[in-house]
Amino acid sequence: MMRFILSLVLLPTLAAAQTPAADQARAAADALEAASNMLDDADGARDRVRALTETIQAFESGLGAMRTGLRQAAINEAQLTKKLQSREEEVAALLGALQSMGGGASPVALLHPDGPMGTARAGMLLAELTPALNARADALRTDLENVQTLRALQTDAAKRLQEGLTEVQAARIALNQAMANRTDLPKRFTADPVRTGILIASTETLDGFASGLSEIVTDEIEPAPVNLDGQIGELRLPVQGLILRRAGEADAAGVKRPGVIMATRPGAIVISPTAATIRYAGPLLDFGNVVILEPQADTLFVLAGLDVVYGEAGQVIAGGTPVGLMGGSLAEKGDELSPLREGTGTERSETLYIEVRQANRPQDPVAWFRTDEDG
Template identity: 60%
Template sequence: MRGLRGHIIAASLALACASGTALAEPDPGAAAREAVAQLEAASVALAQAKGGRDRVKSLTGVVQAYETGLTALRAGLRRAAIREAQLSKQLKAQEAEIARLLGVLQSMGKGPPEVILVHPGGPMGTARSGMILADVTPALEKSAADLRRDLEEVTILRSLQEGAAETLQGGLEGAQDARTELSKAIADRTDLPKRFIEDPVQTALMIASTETLEGFASALVDLQVDGMQEIDLPDVMDRKGNLRLPVEASVLRRAGEADAAGIRRPGLVLATRPSALVVTPSAATIRFRGPLLDYGNVMILEPQPGVLFVLGGLAQVYGDAGEVIPEGAPIGLMGGNGLESGAILSQSGDASGNARSETLYIEVREGKAPVDPELWFQTNEDG
């Protein structure tokens, strides 16, 4: 009886200690389930936005909702995969204790009551054994409940990951549909005010005579455009230091940091996801859009005279030079075809951030001089 009692206590304590660690963990599947709900809501919003009055604004919100939902789902699946692996490892490590406990309980269940209750020490020993078993029983019940909960959680997390492929693929297709609809809506847009009409010959001559981005931006500041209208825009200087980045991203290189070739630039290099939507951080006039030097497609925005936001590296740009666009308006898309659902799932078990394969360059110029973009933009968020 003494050996049986010792086995019960040891096994129950081992299981209780191991299970106690899991109790402090938050539900890792909650974020993934919330992300699925976000993607479903985005799908509904896409159907509504196609026939809405302000289609550009509505579809911009839908694209951003899809991007947020896909990012959240990937993060949720990563946490779920990590948690499932931890639980599986934990349960495997407890196999000996679980088998030991089951063996003890099975032995107790097979023995006749009179044998279990009679103790060699007589009535006092029997009484003590009864009290010990009464003390141990709640711990056994708690251990069994914790074990059952962990097994159920493993089942739920595995089911969540197995069903994620279809959800991810649907989200990726929905996001692409929203981007296509957005491009069409922008092409059909006719309600934007215009400060000037671009002279394509003049622009082409400027590009041909430019060897650096700095030279082009300086020439743009000096450029006298015939018939340029004055349009009042909110004073962007009041928001200096508080502007949001134009795309969901993380900082790859800060101003003045050398790249792999040892080249230092005065702007920020941001790592973004493929096909990410880029929006204007404030109301602004489009001063230039198109290919420039080795920066890919470039968008130069003028939120107010003497201030330029230069964004380079876009695969697609929206709008025309001279248009005045409101804050949050889409100005382009990053490159890449977007990740396939299988690729996202294969990365869900790590946090390497390899999905951010595109780069956007941001430069801010006050007058003709570049300034650190972090004096203007908030970059302390984990993109």
């Protein structure tokens, strides 16, 4: 009987336990599985660059959701474990009571010393106590089941997360190759590398360089204008991440810039928010690699801090086209699973500077992009 009681109270049924963290991690695992299928299909896609871009974005979303789910699962598991440890005496007392109730007692043992009336009162008390004991046993069993479910889920999800990190890296390598092989992009103008070099050497600020860009092109062919009317404020951010610093906010050194700084994960893909002409792509001053896009006349999007850049000045690209990748090294195996690491935000170790300029005047990027997205 004791063995039956222990199995009833202590043995978990993993499939029965449901928690928000478990549901979130399972949904993230489904997203990663879908991204894996997209990666398999990308090789045969007609537009391989677009297919790989969508695949990498799907992986980034799935990996972010998986990290969040794992972090919450670890927190929930720790809370439940602490709760159960604090109730060890209650568990022991409950098991003792259940064991006494489940023992094969003789009829004499059921008789009360006060006679039939006492026996009747004891029976009524036991009848009231049994549902309460059962309810407490059910609550403990549910907590134990959830702990076991969360532990099993973390083991499975950690394996899937590691596989996803490997696959997204393979997708980035494939994208590098696909972009190197791309020759079908139309050109709006031909850049003059000598004049570009002189402009870089003669300017000390991003503002000065952006202002002089229009003066260093030759053989310009005006394309059909891109009209952003009605899209301002609804444009997609060029990278998945979080706004670290808004326009006009001073950094640690007290420097204020007119653009926003996005915190991103290592290797994050950077895309063009809309159809645009590449005005510049390459290293610039102390900003690292910079891409400057012109979506419409007198409007520039400045993206600074990339590790890898795609395309060259003069090319016309469609919205959603990758323009580069962020730098940084991927986490060592196991680091990406740490709930403490995730909780501090250190997984977003790279920063992308985004500036919007219209008629040579800086604009607040928050007014141009949807900034309510959490990557």
